[in-house]
Structure formats: C-alpha cells, structure tokens
Amino acid sequence: MNKSGPIIIIEDDQDDQEFLADVFEGLQYPNEIIFFSDGEQALEYLTQTTIEPFIIFSDINMPKLNGIELRAKVHENEDLRMKSIPYLFFSTVAEQQHVIDAYSKSVQGFFVKPADFNKMREMIKNIVEYWQNCVSPNYIK
Numbered sequence: 001m002n003k004s005g006p007i008i009i010i011e012d013d014q015d016d017q018e019f020l021a022d023v024f025e026g027l028q029y030p031n032e033i034i035f036f037s038d039g040e041q042a043l044e045y046l047t048q049t050t051i052e053p054f055i056i057f058s059d060i061n062m063p064k065l066n067g068i069e070l071r072a073k074v075h076e077n078e079d080l081r082m083k084s085i086p087y088l089f090f091s092t093v094a095e096q097q098h099v100i101d102a103y104s105k106s107v108q109g110f111f112v113k114p115a116d117f118n119k120m121r122e123m124i125k126n127i128v129e130y131w132q133n134c135v136s137p138n139y140i141k
Contacts, residue, residue: 003054006053007033011090020033038063039062055086
C-alpha cells in the first residue's frame, strides 16, 4: 500500500463525484484524487499505470463493469493484488446481496454514503486515517 499514492474514486454519478471532491478538498490530504466514471476506465488505469494507488473507493452500480465485477478482476490480477491496495465499496444503499458479494471478493469495507456533508467528511477522515496507520506487506521498512 502506497500511502502517498493517489486515491481512486470510481463513481458514475457526477453529483456524487463533485460532493466527494468537495469533501477531499476540505480534508486537504496531499494525495491526488482521481475519478473514474465506470469500472472499465478504472481497470484500464489500474492495469496500465506503474503508479500504486493508496485506496480505491468504488460504487457498486455502474455502467459497463459494475463494482463487484471490477473488484473480482482486481483481486484476480496478481500484480494488482500484490500492491495491497485497500478496496472499499461506497454505495447509496447496502443491499444484503451486494454486501455478501463484496465480502466474498475480499473487499476491505462496505460503506453507505451519507448525504450529509459533515457525516461524509467524518467517514472519509476515519477511513483514510485508519489506512494511513495500517501496515501492509510490501511497505514494511
């Protein structure tokens, strides 16, 4: 896990992208924030870049390649799996089958997106700080 790497947000809803951009701007993390509107774009970036992202926040319901399908492809890719990138689902609702599917793909968290700015800010802050304090196999010095 590259703690100084970009934070990847895969979200097809433009309003949610802007909301999350405002939250991250307010938190002032030094990490670059990179948005993708669908899973195919994100997978292409993840498999072709040499940059190691810090965290992936993914919606579930997206066009082309949904979040569960994307997670499966990331988890099945040996190079991506070895990067130990935390993969978290951020969804408007937590349908039981989606939660089960997510955890069956070894996701590191499933969160329901709060509509309130301050609640979202607090949730993002807690998540990022947790992962900033976490040790991963490929970054032990």
